[in-house]
Amino acid sequence: MLIVSLxxxxxxxxxxxxEVKAVLLSQSPSLVLVDISHQVAPGDVRAAAxxxxxxxxxxxxxxxxxxxxxxxxxxxxxxxxxxxxxxFFVGPDNxxxxxxxxxxxxxxxxxPIPPDASPTFHGRDLFAPAAASLANRxxxxxxxxxxxxxxxxxxxxxxxxxxxxxxSGEIIHIDRFGNLITNLSTKNVPITALLSxxxxxxxxxxxxxxxVPVGTLLAYGGSGGTLEIAVREGSAAERLKAKVGDRxxxxxxx
Amino acid sequence: MLIVSLxxxxxxxxxxxxEVKAVLLSQSPSLVLVDISHQVAPGDVRAAAxxxxxxxxxxxxxxxxxxxxxxxxxxxxxxxxxxxxxxFFVGPDNxxxxxxxxxxxxxxxxxPIPPDASPTFHGRDLFAPAAASLANRxxxxxxxxxxxxxxxxxxxxxxxxxxxxxxSGEIIHIDRFGNLITNLSTKNVPITALLSxxxxxxxxxxxxxxxVPVGTLLAYGGSGGTLEIAVREGSAAERLKAKVGDRxxxxxxx
Amino acid sequence: MLIVSLxxxxxxxxxxxxEVKAVLLSQSPSLVLVDISHQVAPGDVRAAAxxxxxxxxxxxxxxxxxxxxxxxxxxxxxxxxxxxxxxFFVGPDNxxxxxxxxxxxxxxxxxPIPPDASPTFHGRDLFAPAAASLANRxxxxxxxxxxxxxxxxxxxxxxxxxxxxxxSGEIIHIDRFGNLITNLSTKNVPITALLSxxxxxxxxxxxxxxxVPVGTLLAYGGSGGTLEIAVREGSAAERLKAKVGDRxxxxxxx
Numbered sequence: 001m002l003i004v005s006l007x008x009x010x011x012x013x014x015x016x017x018x019e020v021k022a023v024l025l026s027q028s029p030s031l032v033l034v035d036i037s038h039q040v041a042p043g044d045v046r047a048a049a050x051x052x053x054x055x056x057x058x059x060x061x062x063x064x065x066x067x068x069x070x071x072x073x074x075x076x077x078x079x080x081x082x083x084x085x086x087x088f089f090v091g092p093d094n095x096x097x098x099x100x101x102x103x104x105x106x107x108x109x110x111x112p113i114p115p116d117a118s119p120t121f122h123g124r125d126l127f128a129p130a131a132a133s134l135a136n137r138x139x140x141x142x143x144x145x146x147x148x149x150x151x152x153x154x155x156x157x158x159x160x161x162x163x164x165x166x167x168s169g170e171i172i173h174i175d176r177f178g179n180l181i182t183n184l185s186t187k188n189v190p191i192t193a194l195l196s197x198x199x200x201x202x203x204x205x206x207x208x209x210x211x212v213p214v215g216t217l218l219a220y221g222g223s224g225g226t227l228e229i230a231v232r233e234g235s236a237a238e239r240l241k242a243k244v245g246d247r248x249x250x251x252x253x254x
Numbered sequence: 255m256l257i258v259s260l261x262x263x264x265x266x267x268x269x270x271x272x273e274v275k276a277v278l279l280s281q282s283p284s285l286v287l288v289d290i291s292h293q294v295a296p297g298d299v300r301a302a303a304x305x306x307x308x309x310x311x312x313x314x315x316x317x318x319x320x321x322x323x324x325x326x327x328x329x330x331x332x333x334x335x336x337x338x339x340x341x342f343f344v345g346p347d348n349x350x351x352x353x354x355x356x357x358x359x360x361x362x363x364x365x366p367i368p369p370d371a372s373p374t375f376h377g378r379d380l381f382a383p384a385a386a387s388l389a390n391r392x393x394x395x396x397x398x399x400x401x402x403x404x405x406x407x408x409x410x411x412x413x414x415x416x417x418x419x420x421x422s423g424e425i426i427h428i429d430r431f432g433n434l435i436t437n438l439s440t441k442n443v444p445i446t447a448l449l450s451x452x453x454x455x456x457x458x459x460x461x462x463x464x465x466v467p468v469g470t471l472l473a474y475g476g477s478g479g480t481l482e483i484a485v486r487e488g489s490a491a492e493r494l495k496a497k498v499g500d501r502x503x504x505x506x507x508x
Numbered sequence: 509m510l511i512v513s514l515x516x517x518x519x520x521x522x523x524x525x526x527e528v529k530a531v532l533l534s535q536s537p538s539l540v541l542v543d544i545s546h547q548v549a550p551g552d553v554r555a556a557a558x559x560x561x562x563x564x565x566x567x568x569x570x571x572x573x574x575x576x577x578x579x580x581x582x583x584x585x586x587x588x589x590x591x592x593x594x595x596f597f598v599g600p601d602n603x604x605x606x607x608x609x610x611x612x613x614x615x616x617x618x619x620p621i622p623p624d625a626s627p628t629f630h631g632r633d634l635f636a637p638a639a640a641s642l643a644n645r646x647x648x649x650x651x652x653x654x655x656x657x658x659x660x661x662x663x664x665x666x667x668x669x670x671x672x673x674x675x676s677g678e679i680i681h682i683d684r685f686g687n688l689i690t691n692l693s694t695k696n697v698p699i700t701a702l703l704s705x706x707x708x709x710x711x712x713x714x715x716x717x718x719x720v721p722v723g724t725l726l727a728y729g730g731s732g733g734t735l736e737i738a739v740r741e742g743s744a745a746e747r748l749k750a751k752v753g754d755r756x757x758x759x760x761x762x
Contacts, residue, residue: 015559207328463580
């Protein structure tokens with residue numbers, strides 16, 4: 001089975017996702033299409049980067065990941081195809097694939113723009129055909145220019161810092177439950193640390209929600225490998241009026 | 255074809271649904287994945303119970319239903335696998351499968367928790383692998399502990415009561431159209447009854463929307479087998495400020 | 509591969525889409541199901557007509573398009589099956605297929621209503637079984653009454669008019685990004701025209717977003733073949749408080 005995952009800011013009220021899927025299936029009828037999300041906020045490349053980095057490697061080898069959050073569509077920004085650890089990635093050169101760009105094992109090509117492509121919908125007219133080709137044929141010599149003439153764009157990523165008081169990081173994603181996902185790795189922060197955010201000084205790290213009373217703030221090693229802050233059966237985002245980028249400090253308990 | 259249906263409160267903005275699907279497809283690439291819904295309100299087990307009871311039996315025999323609304327994830331609550339009338343069900347023991355628990359034909363096992371499972375994402379690390387195994391192999395001896403050591407949890411369900419004035423029931427679901435779905439069976443309530451809710455005293459039962467003028471309240475035997483209250487080309491939920499649990503009375507017309 | 513595309517106003521919070529899919533897969537387990545959208549506003553036939561006209565032809569030949577926005581369900585309105593340019597269409601006779609009704613190549617049949625169909629859910633009980641049959645067997649003699657006894661219903665479509673000042677059209681869709689999609693064809697309006705809407709007098713036509721500064725209004729030939737108005741990295745719908753039906757004028761620049 002050849003799988004294409006789809007991640008975009010297209011929403012699900014318009015025909016855009018279906019047009020992309022129709023192009024994929026027209027070119028390769030046996031593809032299995034799996035939505036990651038189409039609810040990325042319009043143009044929010046950083047949010048898409050978070051989602052694809054977290055998700056891609058759980059798919060079977062050979063999967064093509066079509067990631068189109070593309071505010072620069074039609075401009076001079078390059079269109080990329082990437083082979084990385086038996087997976088393929090296709091999307092605009094806007095930093096969404098920053099997580100793999102440092103890796104010497106990544107093969108990167110810039111894709112030619114088909115002459116009849118809509119200047120505002122490369123997802124359908126450029127990236128979908130490229131994804132279908134990659135799914136069917138794997139990496140192929142005439143795919144594009146390899147390497148691209150310009151170094152791919154990278155997002156500056158917020159990295160946690162070890163400060164005198166403890167690890168300092170930030171919120172990198174807020175999920176549907178209002179859970180605050182930080183960039184503090186569970187490998188660095190000891191289980192005995194207390195997390196502070198805004199004026200909340202000492203949130204203990206526990207294993208799971210059920211270990212605190214309903215309505216209580218807690219922290220835990222999240223399912224993506226970093227610390228998260230939540231309210232049991234509630235929303236930490238609402239409680240703390242937290243947003244992406246807010247600072248979180250992990251202090252060693254004393 | 256092996257089908258897995260998915261029902262959760264994960265929403266579609268995060269990577270959670272895709273992570274579950276990636277695990278399913280990694281283990282069994284030929285699975286056909288069908289979303290029931292991921293828009294269940296966070297932790298609303300009762301809403302998920304309504305949706306799965308209504309939908310499961312329309313799928314082909316052999317379908318595995320993965321139902322993960324799991325506020326107790328990581329706690330002592332059991333993880334269940336169930337075989338029932340040629341279908342399989344997988345999910346936390348929180349009452350979501352109440353509709354089948356009374357049935358002597360149901361086989362129930364409690365699933366072991368994989369040692370490396372995230373304590374906050376059993377959907378991905380426990381239930382998805384179990385669902386893929388069930389889809390591929392059917393019920394198998396080493397699946398888990400059968401029966402579970404603890405009687406599975408049941409929701410107390412609102413049952414309609416025959417009162418002197420007529421059948422008394424309640425709203426059990428409000429759909430996207432603002433239609434109010436009650437628990438009053440069309441088998442019990444005569445077609446000549448009048449429904450009352452809040453201060454609306456005599457809503458007649460008709461066959462379909464088109465039998466009343468636009469903007470008018472009506473009742474009808476709904477597509478799930480119970481009475482519903484709607485406004486033609488409008489929202490009964492908005493009109494009546496109704497919510498799940500509100501009482502509905504079916505009085506015999508005189 | 510046999511593909512069924514699905515377009516409805518069912519939303520994704522209820523079980524309705526899944527019930528339709530379960531019926532399709534029960535009748536024909538190898539179908540590939542592709543959602544166009546289920547977020548059409550309740551009963552908005554015109555919006556569904558826009559989406560299906562734009563999308564259907566990108567799918568492979570043989571695709572069945574199941575389009576159920578059906579405020580007249582259960583009334584006397586006919587149920588249609590249509591064969592048109594190697595595609596099939598199934599849905600209520602409410603004008604949603606207006607775009608193809610004028611074509612002499614379209615074969616049209618009215619479908620019988622199964623006696624046990626829910627009077628409020630023909631999507632599941634009538635159209636889904638018909639779609640599965642069409643996907644499997646193609647057009648078949650006993651499908652229904654061909655042609656229907658009544659001429660299919662047509663929507664009156666807003667056509668652009670050439671006025672002394674230039675082409676006059678209107679907004680026919682607003683997408684997730686707040687882009688305003690007009691009915692002004694890029695074939696008629698010269699690239700040098702200026703678009704005016706509300707009190708905005710002279711919006712220039714450019715190739716793509718990146719050609720104007722962030723926050724600026726622009727017009728461009730959209731991916732559906734008509735002119736669109738947008739705000740770069742913003743929402744034209746919000747900026748202009750625009751809605752479907754608002755008039756747009758394309759004046760020749762002087």
